[in-house]
Amino acid sequence: MVTVLGTGLDPSGAEYAERRTAMLAKLAEIEEAHARATEGGGEKYVARHRKRGKLLARERIELLLDPDTPFLELSPLAAWGSDYQVGASLVTGIGTVEGVECLITANDPTVRGGASNPWTLKKSLRAHEIAFANRLPVISLVESGGADLPSQKEIFIPGGALFKDLTRLSAAGIPTVAVVFGNSTAGGAYVPGMSDHVIMVKERAKVFLGGPPLVKMATGEESDDESLGGAEMHARTSGLADHFAVDEPDALRQARRVVARLNHRKAHPDPGPAAPPRYDEDELLGIVPGDLKAPFDPREVIARIVDGSDFDEFKPLYGPSLTTGWAALHGYPVGILANAQGVLFSEESQKAAQFIQLANQRDIPLLFLHNTTGYMVGKEYEQGGIIKHGAMMINAVSNSKVPHLSVLMGASYGAGHYGMCGRAYDPRFLFAWPSAKSAVMGPQQLAGVLSIVARASAAAKGQPYDDEADAGLRAMVEQQIESESLPMFLSGRLYDDGVIDPRDTRTVLGLCLSALHNAPVEGARGGFGVFRM
Structure with a gap:
């Protein structure tokens, strides 16, 4: 049975046009920086x-x-x-x-x-x-x-x-x-x-x-x-x-x-020609919203990068904020984990850990498509075990032996960046779209946390709190964190392997998959450490 993804994207709509315009503006900045590099x-x-x-x-x-x-x-x-x-x-x-x-x-x-x-x-x-x-x-x-x-x-x-x-x-x-x-x-x-x-x-x-x-x-x-x-x-x-x-x-x-004359041979032969996606790659420009707080459906991205737009989803009704499933990309099998609504809950974390284990059993490389604000916080979620479930996902990513590829499409904040195989977790390749942002948390949240801590400290000392100075500090912190979370800043520090045009995603991933198959692709058959249940 062929499981071709449908699409709800309306390329003629105002929302699509707005997102496309914003993405093209960011791409122009990236291209200008690339031109400076090629000038030597x-x-x-x-x-x-x-x-x-x-x-x-x-x-x-x-x-x-x-x-x-x-x-x-x-x-x-x-x-x-x-x-x-x-x-x-x-x-x-x-x-x-x-x-x-x-x-x-x-x-x-x-x-x-x-x-x-x-x-x-x-x-x-x-x-x-x-x-x-x-x-x-x-x-x-x-x-x-x-x-x-x-x-x-x-x-x-x-x-x-x-x-x-x-x-x-x-x-x-x-x-x-x-x-x-x-x-x-x-x-x-x-x-x-x-x-x-x-x-x-x-x-x-x-x-x-x-x-x-x-x-x-x-x-x-x-x-x-x-x-x-x-x-x-x-x-x-x-x-x-x-x-x-x-x-x-x-x-x-x-x-x-x-x-x-090297007699150098790939561990795995090339799979040969593959069916292209059924949807236009150009439409990838209009999927990610300018405001990363707004969710988007990662299946729209998957449908435009995998062979034939064919995707077998795993646990589609469980932990819906994380989309997982099987596909092929330029003929190479891949398991995909893609953030949907941004936040990772306990169900998404457990689902991810199981999926990663399955990929290792089958020797299938994993592709992580990032758009996460991190793991959910709050009394209900702490009592529900979000720490141990998030740790389970990070444990699985850390000890997985199949090659990992990561693409930062939107937000990639906090421990969610780790769970989705950020740079510290040794993905074979990691690329970012111009729309991506990555930091310990969002600028407003970070500035707000510092403000709350400072206000509480002043109250504990019985001192008055300067609200005008607080507003200035928050604005300064927000500006700093915003600038330090942008793709060019992160790429300049080699926290990724490059900022790419979304339309090139399938080609870039295909080249990476071909390159990594020069080495044997073998998954872990155990050794995932202790999963706290």
């Missing part, structure tokens, strides 16, 4: 880079990838809102090279010579985490002057994890390839040094632990870049270079040949 260091430094006959980071990636295949860029807004360039002087993402899905990192040398700052480090570590969990070969397109020295106190000590990751990837049988286009100095020299395969570009690559000035200061020895760390020296003398390229296109061609 700006026109002056891009022109200087091109004058040297070099390709830009994204141009290198484009030549590396199979023609007409997608590139899923990750964390493009890293460092947004900080003192560093948006994008963190590094491009990371997943693309296909010689038919093999790979995790690709590329330094952007137009931003301070590709030097690594604290956000570059966080972005690199997240990329390696994705590669390890999904068994994706790693290709590093290297041109970096190493650590951004003024911020060394924040990156030197934790930065060693980058090199540790490369060795652990190799030890796990996950191939690592380094293509060196320019500087790869000091600690950066260990990227090619710890990669399985190394390609260097003639008269451009410079790989050494210490450059000529440092060597002169340390030993008194006179040297030059080429004899100290040039590509030809490493190809002929030191043996660090496995392949010697005459120019950048040649280096990328050789990198493709290296990948072609």
Whole structure:
């Protein structure tokens, strides 16, 4: 029996038009931020880079990838809102090279010579985490002057994890390839040094632990870049270079040949063509209300992202504030948990825990679609066991072994963010829509709580309470929490893997599902810890 979802969405209605307009306005802000990331260091430094006959980071990636295949860029807004360039002087993402899905990192040398700052480090570590969990070969397109020295106190000590990751990837049988286009100095020299395969570009690559000035200061020895760390020296003398390229296109061609010879195979074969949803993906723009207190039906989203809009709902009459059920997405089976009315009650929590266990029994990945204000509070619900039931759901999420994907569509507040597999619960991938917001609680609620506590404190001390100052404090707190709960702020801190256009959700999730099936998909058969009943 085919269980195709119906739709109650009216694309010609005023409510739909209002929601669509609000979403498009938010998307315009995201696109502007993405444009800042792709500008790199700006026109002056891009022109200087091109004058040297070099390709830009994204141009290198484009030549590396199979023609007409997608590139899923990750964390493009890293460092947004900080003192560093948006994008963190590094491009990371997943693309296909010689038919093999790979995790690709590329330094952007137009931003301070590709030097690594604290956000570059966080972005690199997240990329390696994705590669390890999904068994994706790693290709590093290297041109970096190493650590951004003024911020060394924040990156030197934790930065060693980058090199540790490369060795652990190799030890796990996950191939690592380094293509060196320019500087790869000091600690950066260990990227090619710890990669399985190394390609260097003639008269451009410079790989050494210490450059000529440092060597002169340390030993008194006179040297030059080429004899100290040039590509030809490493190809002929030191043996660090496995392949010697005459120019950048040649280096990328050789990198493709290296990948072609890896004999790297996916743990699960691709499922083949799948039926598209029966409803227009463009309609995803008009589903989420501008006011996240207003509920929306997540089935309208599910109907526009899953194969054939076919969805077998699990426990539809029990715990209706959480929609759960089975579907396929680009041919891959998925179990879906989607918040409906925002609040999670005891019934929803127990339903989620059972559903997560079933997915683990069947080795089916889970997709979490967030729109929750958290678990319900109040005397009735506390007495009804909301803590132990919420803990049951969080326990199930924490100990589930199947891959998890999360998409923040609307609100994702409080412990509900945890129960729906927020960043701290290690989803394989987590993306946000421009409409999403995430914080410990809503701005008005948080400001109100602080006001109540301050008022009670004043009363306990027998002091008068300044209502005018209270109003000003509440407004300031509300503004701060609102700004810190928005997608660009959270994405800038790498709390997600990117802010995406809702219309791209099916494509993005399909690419993620394909990538994660490079590794075995196996669920927990127990070991969920103690469920408090």
